[in-house]
Amino acid sequence: MATAAKRTPLETGWSFKQTDDKDDAWAPVARVPTVVHMDLLDNKRIPDPFIGTNELDVEWIGERSWTYRTSFTAPEIPEGASVYLLFDGLDTFAHVRLNGVTILKSENMFLSHRIPITSMLYQPGSNQLVIDFDSALLRGRELEKQHPEHRFLASNGEPGRLGVRKAQYHWGWDWGPVLMTAGPFRPIRLEVSFAYIEYAKVDYDFSNGLKTATGTVSVDVKGTADEVVLSLRYEGNEVCSQRAAVAADGSTKLEFQLDNPYLWYPYGYGEQPLYEVVVLAVKDGNTLDTWTKKTGFRGSELIQKKDNHGESFYFRVNDVDIFCGGSCWIPADNFLPRLTPEKYRSWLELMIEGGQNMTRVWGGGIYEDDAFYDACDELGILVWQDFMFACGSYPVWPGLQDSIREEAKQNVRRLRHHPSIVLWAGNNEDYQIQEQYNLNYDYENNDHESWLKGSFPARYYYEYLLPAVVKQEAPAVAYWPSSPFSNGKNTWDLTVGDVHQWNVWHGSQEKYQRFPEIGGRFNSEFGLASFPVLETVQGMVSNAKDLYPQSRALDFHNKADGHERRIATYIAENFQIQSGLASWIYLTQLAQSEAVAYAYRGWRRQWGDERHCGGALVWQLNDCWPASSWAIADYYLRKKPAFYTINRALQPLAVGVQRAHHDWSVSHARPAKKSAYSVWVVSSLAREEKVDVEVRFVSVESGRDIRSPIVKVGITINANGTTGVASGEIDNVTEEPHVLAARIISGGETISRDVDWPQPFKYLSFADRGVKVEAQPGRYIVSAERPTKGVVFEEADGVVLSDNCLDIIPGDPQVVEVRGGTEVPQAKYRYLGCEEN
Template sequence: MAQLRTSQLLEKGWWLRETDGLTDWLSVAKVPTSVQSDLMNHKLIPDPFIDLNEISTEWVGEKSWSYRVDLPPIPPSARSDGSKIALVFEGLDTFAHVRLNGETLLQTDNMFLSHRVDITNRLQDQNQLEIDFGSALLKAREIRAAHPEHKWEGFNADLSRLAVRKAQYNWGWDWGPVLMTAGPWRPVRLETYHARIEDVRVDYRVAENFDSVQGTITVPVEGTAGDQVAVDVEFAGKSVFSATTAPENGLAIIEFSITDASLWYPRGYGSQALYTVRTVLSEAARELDSRSQSVGFRGVQLVQEPDDIGQSFYFRVNGLDIFCGGSDWIPADSFLTNISEDRYRQWLKLIVDGNQVMVRVWGGGIYEDDSFYNACDELGLLVWQDFMFACGNYPTFPAFLESVHEEAVENVRRLRHHACLAIWAGNNEDYQVQEQSDLEYNYEEKDPQVWLKSNFPARYIYEKILPEVVQQECPSVPYHPGSPWGGGKITSDQTIGDMHQWNVWHGTQEKYQIFETLGGRFNSEFGMEAFPNIQTVEAFVTQKSEMHPQSHTLDFHNKADGHERRLATYVVENFRLTNDLEKYIHLTQLVQADALMYAYRGWRRQWGQAKHCGGALVWQINDCWPGTSWAIVDYYLRKKAAYYALSRVLAPIAVGVQREHHDWSVAHARPAKSSQFQMWVVSSQMKVVDATVKLRFICIETGEDIKPAITKKIQLVANGTTEVLKGVIDNISEKPHVLAANVFVDGTILSRDVDWPQPYKYLSFADRGVTVRQPCHGESGTIRVSAKRPTKGLMFEEREGVTLSDNAIDLIPGDEQVVQVSGLSATSPALKYHYLDL
């Protein structure tokens, strides 16, 4: 009689040792794991995140390592009743030789693949599983040397990485360390079954009036047992569709229809309606296997249509056009098994709380854990998903292409049911490598065999293998060959496709005040570096003598080429210098916050009615270790000033005011005689909103209004930009002053913006008259802040466990601001704070 499938995680009882060494076996706390984590547990290597310890741990990646575990006893009945017994490896990192009782079961070379091995006829009374992990670093060099016909070109790290299907950032990147991991990085399971559900595929279409859904549920079944597949679709605890059918040739297909369907929307545009699809395989009414997964019904389109600029690039979900303000995501740890489901959720909750609507999973990391996408579904966060290729000209020898195809099929199948999935992109910056390395690329040539014979054969991956897989396995989600990519035009073209705008920081190192003029149709990367908060610096710098802005340790924890000059340049161009570490940290964070504010504010304004800019994704939201980088939140989830600046700019209704840029460097510090300014309001609301706007002109030195405020009642256009007013500042007769803009709805201030004369270093910030009233006895509640004179960047400390509704605030006389604080106790000291006083 066929039995219910059982699955047992092999988490405990593992041992580790160096494969070729003479050392004893070391106990392993838990699988999944990585070699470095286990060695740290035994104090055999120091924490590579601290000081310069990365250097003294690099040797780990040059060795081979072995793991072993004794399998639990297999009941005799399971070995005699026709059951299949399988070992399932959800992820092995990366070159793994798997043996059972000394006999080879499996050899792997792709970190992104799972493996299922039938061991029914290989079992003994006692069974030992052993896995040898070779050095990916050394193996990559061997493969590269074996293919001299290929042109190995790219950005970042040892280009041998291109030969191996492993997370590319392990070789080091311009924001992360060289930490070459190995080990069973995803769960290992022992399964027993007569038949099992291999997959549940839900294909559907949303009706044009968005009130119903029709589709097909396809269930492949492994094994000869099982005479019935039952499907039940539930919503809000109630069944809305159910059906049964008999599988034929290992496949069950069920048509379904749901009327009055609740659709899934991104955060801020509607509810995140999720249906549960429960599938049961049975025989003679006896359950053999079951599977449940969430599905959110939505229609997603990438709108690329000719317009007065070139070709649009924006996303439409359920008929709603959405400006996708968001972030780029890298793996949240150098050691992937450190990222728990709870930590994923903390990160993603932080993103949506910052008014962001999209996150881009970058192509040099991993296809993230299921819990990442589950949280995005639940939180309403759209996902731009890169395939795992980054910054290189990848090879195309047959075994490599076969592995890539298998990887694409498996991961597209795993992720396709997620409502959050908005786009698949073929790679990160590989077309930029093609351009900068002058590799052959004729867009008009459409013969894939010709592509393979060129010195840019990787085009075959991005324009044949991957789009074909997406079309076959996930046709409802758009595919884009690369990020950035604009068809036959160069990747820096501002009229088509998406672009990575790095002429602030990299490239020509433009003033960040002109960021808005540098963007394209969708800006999927741009950024500015900043130091992490002082508490994070104190966590990775152990020597007091190294606690200064230019110390060896602090420089070591910034992996960006030329960062010493570039970050210092942007600081000195805009602010007065200081050697006090905490004040210098604050200056770098103000630079980052202002730079990204100029970008987001200007690009969101361009959304308007013409949709000239469809979105902006900052590089980057997170870090994989503690250090200085482009992240707007550091490794320990401590938010930098930029996080709050972007949250304000991306609010559902946000006011903007800006005077024209005057390049003080080119003008040799000679002030402009006059400056034009403009004021506008952006809204993501899908209806017209009645509002009032107010613009004040406030002297920086005295805090007095230098002329009457302008107040207007306006109607905010739906899902667009309302241009409010234009004016001229007389820089000769008027004292230096800020433009302070507010927008009110029903008498409540919904948004503020402050435009300052640039650069700040020419202004005096002495004696600001700041008042901060914190809750009594340190308890959670309300902080009230005000100032007698315009104040730049009031920043409260980012204390662990404490959440602030706002931070990094500009204060204007007569406009008290309120910050909600939670996580404090009656014994907590008051939060420390500082503001620009140089």
């Protein structure tokens, strides 16, 4: 009698050695999935490459070949059953042998493999599985030589990476080390089955104003099943069931209809109900295989229409326009098997804690583990998913095309049931390489075969092959050729498409105060680099003598070209420079915090102006190792001040206040005689709200109000948009330097604050602020006698603060809730102009 498929992980009993060293002894492997660096660390054969300059001491690993082996006893094989080896991911050039016979040669890290092995097993007896991994670094160099017809053009890493389907950041990036991994980085399983479900696909459409979902589940079964059964469940209760016979080719379709389905919304706009889709492959009433996924029902659109600003670029979910405030995601470790479902969950919960509703999975990493997207579905985080191409002009020889087509098909199929994924993008910044090197590109030329013969042949992937796969496999999800992309215009066009706004930090190194005026229709990358928290910095070095801002070890942990000049420039332009490592770390973090404040505050304000700005995704949420970078939380999930600044700007109701930017360097430190200012409130709520708004004008020097406050009582805030509250002009000749402090008061409680300061801070005196921090059970109460900039509490692991990096105004004390730990720790903090307390 046919029985259910049985899959057994091959996790233990492995060993490894250096393939090309006959004297290297086999060493134990703790667990598969793994990569060679993890196993060398476990066997104490290398130093930790995350500390000091040890990265240099382990570079040799990437230039060697490595072999993994294990043995297993053949399973019992009932008559009519088959046995398979399932490889979810091999990094990268893998030659797999079973009992001395080659069963697989793989050259793509992003592919999974199912290999039939029934006839090859020793039964009874031990079966030996051996995997040789060639050096991807050396193979990339060889491929570059073998294909002189192509110009290998790349920024970051060696150009040979372009011919290798491996996570591109492993070659090193401007935020990460060169650590060329190899090994079985995803699970390997042994399967015994009479039949298996190769794939299932859920398609649906809405009618009756989103009140009816009608769809089909397409299933492909391999093996002896004669029937497929569908069960659609919500919170454990079956809401729909169907069954159908399996066609001769193994395919079948089952139809369903849901009346009044529970709709899935992104965080901040509604709930995230998930349905369970269960598909059974059946033979004579016996279940042979089960396919189970959770999905959410939602309508998703990318809205691009002409308007007074050019052409819009924003997302609409279930007929609700969504402002996408969030951050870009890079792989959260250089050693991918370290990333557990719990670690993914912690990172994504951090996004929700920070008020963010979208992440962009960057194209130089990987198609992330299922656990990443499962958490996004459950938490309501929209996903902009890049295909895995970044910062290069990629080659197109036929074998590589075939591999990329299969890569795209497999990964879109694997991920298409996730309601969180609302866009697939062809690559990261490859069209900027096209522009930089003047590679030929005629947007009006639609002959995709001719693209293969040009100097920018990868256009074939981004505008033909990949969109065709998405249309076939996930037609309800939007496709976009690149990030950034501007419909054939230059990639820095601010009127159409998405933009990577790097003229702050990179490029022309604009003042970060200009962010609001240099944004595009969707800002999918921008940022300012900073040091991580002091505890992380201390752990990055092996010798305390390196704990000063310009040490070689600390510079080594910042991979950005010219970072010394850029960090120094933005600090010197804005702040009085203080000595000491802790003070330097604080100033870099405060600069980053201020930069993202100008960006999110200004761009979210534009949401209410014909959706002028549809989203802002800071570069970047996370790090892959302990480093100074653009991340707003470091490798250990320790939050930088910018994390909190973004959270405040993305609250459902957020007040903004800002005076017109005056470039003091161009005017040779001459102040503007007058400054226009404006106050507004942004809302993501589906309904109008009535609130009170107060604006105060407070002297930086004395802490006194130099004007009567502006108080607006019971004003109506537009739903899902922007409401202007007040505007005016400051006379900088007669009025002393002062802050504009705005807040929203609802039900007698302050629910949002914003403070505009005279720029730059370096011209202001911050002596004698009169800051007071009172520790009470579960909270701190912070007050000041004079306006105080950037009160940052030192955070301990396991202790969560409700807010940080606060601007404190006299007469408006702020409360910071403290969770975790057994008691509220003694407050240790600093603010602009003081030494740490």
